[in-house]
Amino acid sequence: MASELSALLPDGLPPGRLIGATADAPLYWLSDDPVDAELYRRLVADHPRTGLWPVLAEFLEYDAKRPWDDPSELTPGPVTAIDAQSPAEVLQSFWSELLPDDEDLEEYTESLEPFGLTSPGLAGPGASAGSPDEFACWLAADEPPARLLLAKANRSADLPAVVGWNGPLNHSNDIAPLLTTLRSWEDRFGVRVVKLGFDTLDLSVAAPPTSEEHALHVAAEHWAFCPDTIELSPGALREYAADIQNANSWSFWWD
Template sequence: MLNGIERAETAAGVPLVSGTFPAGEHDRVWRALRAEHPRTGLWPVLGWTAGEAAKGTYDWCRQQQGPDRLAALHDVDPAERMALITRSKLEWTLHGDPDDPQLKAWQQEYRAEFDAARVAEAIGPLTEIPPGIRRQTGGYPPTEVLLVPAAAGHEVLALVPGLMAIMNNWNGGPSHPDLHYADHVFVLRHWEKTWGAELYHPGVDNLELAVTRPPRDPLAAATCAIEQSSYCDDLEQILGDVYVVARRQAPADHWSFWWD
């Protein structure tokens, strides 16, 4: 299945292997390797070679990567962290002069976008399942796959830091002002459990997930869309507001994120 086999080791000693395949075969390759994961223990990640991925880990201190770091991150409740990120994003949207009448009107709209019941009522029944969004792999099909010894996709991001960037352009309120690299791990772990969202392609400024149990009723889709829009507010540039995300991405079997 794979050619161009390459092996490398991260700064923390995690062994990596990668291979290449013909253009246009990435989805088939990923799904075949994902199906083999229970036997191999190797999680497939599209778009990276072992050498590139390992090199990036040397820009991180060893305490911030590898099995010990992963064990420490498992002490954090991912659902609580997702709720904190969402609350912080709402805080940020509501900042400003509370006596400004125009700002008050905007804030009412913002609050509505963080109310799952109101969003669900606005989007109505999901009568058509949207196609999965593949923003990066659709436009630039990868020809490499990285295999990481990990029990699940979220573990990859802790074991091999640098596959995604620290989000310096994300803004939150006082309860969580910045999106940290570890937040990618927490969010993905939460979505793995809740929606069956699995790591497919991480990039420096983008992320794609394959989803096995996407929300299909309006309230669940609304809840999911609020989480997605809070985690990646640049979805508004890609798709639109939270109502559009609830209709076009949350119920789909493939999710795409991008940070400008």
């Protein structure tokens, strides 16, 4: 019996295979080889019809099979768990949990200026510079050729839960709060999930912050979402905010 996912796969796909715990309940389709940008564009345009969202699959440098060729490392979760979260409450909770309660607190508050100990809450939306899907296609075309992963997801922010991605495990054991934030970024900044790796996430951004103040507010959200992105380099919110101002892509890495 064909699985629901295999029945949705469009014609003209390159060689690939279904990946999942069982043959009749695969998590996603994965191409055998890197694909061209034109295929990615076609699949994005086809998403409203198929319900399948494409992402570029990134693998570990030292193990070309991890994580996407072997589902044993993946823990798919229900998309409904994302619905139960509030992005404002999620970011406030992460902000509070990340602050140390020892002699390092002063150093943290300096790197988080001008916000310090208090989360500034959600930043206002950006002004769209174009279609979010078009920006996703632009970023995919700008990336090195990669294998393609296709999964059934109503929106790109839900795909990491569907495929069982565990990238932020060192930051949060529960991925649902982070994907709630990702959904909110889709709505406020026109982001799309373009590339997903073992512990990396690359987003296209159709409506980035364009002012210094707005970028600083968005940078605060990024710190709560993925502190390693700021702490490992450049080290402070102000410097990081300058990097994302007017930027049409955001990249995250969890150490």
